[in-house]
Structures are given as C-alpha cells and as structure tokens.
Amino acid sequence: MNRRRLIASGAAGAAGAATLATPNLASAQPRIRWRCPGSFPKSLDTLYGTQEFIAKRVSEMTDGAFQIQIFGPGEVVPALQVMDAVGAGNVEAGYTSAYYYLGKDPSLALATCLPFGLSSRQHWSWLTHGGGRELYAEVYRDQGVVGIPAGNTGSQMGGWFRKEIRTVDDLKGLKFRIAGFGGNVLGKLGVIAQQLGGPDIYPALERGVIDGAEWVGPYDDEKLGFQRVAPFYYYPGWWEYSPSIDLMVNARAWEALPAQYKAVLESACAEAWHWMAARYDVVNPPAMRRLLASGTQLRGFPREVMQACYRATQEFYAEVGAGNARFKRLHEKWDAYRIEQTQWLRVAEDSLGNFLAVATAQR
Incomplete structure (x- = not known):
C-alpha cells in the first residue's frame, strides 16, 4: 500500500468531515422577511436613518436570514397611520411614535414622552430598570402590538x-x-x-x-x-x-418569531435608541451655528x-x-x-453642568 496516498486520503476525509460539521449560519436559521413603514421623512438621515440602522443590524446579526424592508411615510401607509397598520396585521412592524395615536388611549403618551418629563438618561433608566416597559406593554397589548424602544432624539427645541x-x-x-x-x-x-x-x-x-x-x-x-x-x-x-420612538411589532408576528430573533430585535433596537441620541448630540450644535x-x-x-x-x-x-x-x-x-430622579440629578449633575456653562462662557 502507498503510505503517502493513504495519508493524503485520510487528510482529505478529515477536511470533508470538518466542512460538514461547520454549520452554515444563514441556512440554519429560518428566513424571515418583514415590511416596516415609518412616520419620518426619508430626507431626515437621523430619524429615518435610525430605521435603516435597525434593519441593517438585524440583517448583520442573522447573516441575512432576517430581513426588514423599510418604507417612508406614504409609501405603504400614511405617516400617522403606522400603528394602525401594524396592529391590524397589514404589515409586520412599523417605526413610529406612540403619542401620534392618543385618540385611541391617552396612556400611549407615556410611551413617547410627557410634558415637563424625563431627560434621555432618566428615560432609559425608567424603561429598562424603573418598570416603564412593563407598564407600557399592557397599553400596547390593546392595540395589537409589541413596542420596543428604538430611538430617542434627546431634548428638543420649542x-x-x-x-x-x-x-x-x-x-x-x-x-x-x-x-x-x-x-x-x-x-x-x-x-x-x-x-x-x-x-x-x-x-x-x-x-x-x-x-x-x-x-x-x-x-x-x-x-x-x-x-x-x-x-x-x-x-x-x-x-x-426626550421622546422615545418605538419599533412596533404586530403581536402575532412577534409571537411567531424564534427566540433568537426576538433577542436580535431587542439588541438592535437598544443600539438604535442610543445611536440616535448620540448622533443628534453631534449634529445639532453646528446646525444651530449655521441657523444663527x-x-x-x-x-x-x-x-x-x-x-x-x-x-x-x-x-x-x-x-x-x-x-x-x-x-x-x-x-x-x-x-x-x-x-x-429630578432631585437626585439636581445634586449629582445639574450643579456641575450649571457651573461649567458659566465658567465656559467666561473664558
């Protein structure tokens, strides 16, 4: 027997076995396609851009197996009818603000923001550790949707x-x-x-x-x-x-998702929430200078x-x-x-922030 040929044959067999043992992640996961209209104009690269960001991250984290096709206002449904379309099951998801739909339930306002309310930092802590999401879930349930916090503009102008x-x-x-x-x-x-x-x-x-x-x-x-x-x-x-924007998912579509895809959506939306807030902090000051x-x-x-x-x-x-x-x-x-929160941050942060504002202006 040719010893060299035997070794080569054995090595090839081992390589083939290794190839078979390595899973193809994209084919191993169920392939899902969703449609997701939004309420924000395509010309706004931070608001609409966050909707794009979510779709991109979901695709990346699932090797392209979970695709979300996004649309601007009016392409599938009007800007202020996104939640209605999601709740009715006409689309699987939508990117919008809950307070556009106050006529259905005034409690929806809390999911976005309330006048004289929370800063973006306070809002995130309320949502994730203060019980906010659990409270909002019952409100969204009546609308046939699951709401996932997926964006925040930070403080707005008057x-x-x-x-x-x-x-x-x-x-x-x-x-x-x-x-x-x-x-x-x-x-x-x-x-x-x-x-x-x-x-x-x-x-x-x-x-x-x-x-x-x-x-x-x-x-x-x-x-x-x-x-x-x-x-x-x-x-x-x-x-x-600090208005929070949600990815609203049809309740039946959410329940049908595999657990790993639910985790992917939650992760992508959490990234998006902070991505939007951070981007606005960067782009707003120079825009203000240009306006003035x-x-x-x-x-x-x-x-x-x-x-x-x-x-x-x-x-x-x-x-x-x-x-x-x-x-x-x-x-x-x-x-x-x-x-x-207001009492705590007045001591912990506002005092320093006010001092720095005055000290910086005097330089």
Missing part, C-alpha cells in the same frame, strides 16, 4: 414662530403644529394645536395655514427649511424633553410663559386621570420616578 412670544397672551389664537400632550396643554392657554406629519409641516407654515411649528431640533429643522418661513426659534421644548449665522433669531420662552405652561400641564394630567383610571395609575408611577 419650535419656530412668525412672531415673538413675550407673554402668555401672545399664545392666544396661535395656530401651532405640535404632537402629543403638548398641544392639549397649550390649548388651555389659547393655542389652536395642529397635528401634522413631518412632510406636511413646511407647506402649511409657508402658506400661513399655521403660525408656528415644532419638530425636533436644529439639524432636522434646518433640513426641512423652517428658517425660511419663520424667523423666531424658541427653546426649550418642554413638551418633549443665516439670520435665525434664537429666543428663550419667558419665565412667565414657562410657569403658565407648567401649571396648565399639572391641571391637564389631573383632568385626564380623572377620566381614565389607567392613565392615572401609570402617570402616578411615572411622576414618582420623575420627582426622585
């Missing part, structure tokens, strides 16, 4: 106005585009709130259908061109301290206006709670958490 806001009286009769409970609160002060999808805001502002509008912050607002039709840019956006250089007039809401808005907010929460037991129960838990 919006664009055609005229200055010097007193509370300046709010009366003002037609203002705003989402969520902020519109209800401002309505108590005489504002006529309008809820419009992102693509519809600029035309309405340009034609004078509305007198002002809020969206996110300098980077996105500059892209949408609001500075061309309204000169005064106000802060802070007290109604949206081009003639935008930056204004802070007067203290009188802020105090009136805060009082109106607390009155509104009490009114909603009186008519909705679920909202009252969830809001009480959320508010207790907010108060404790």
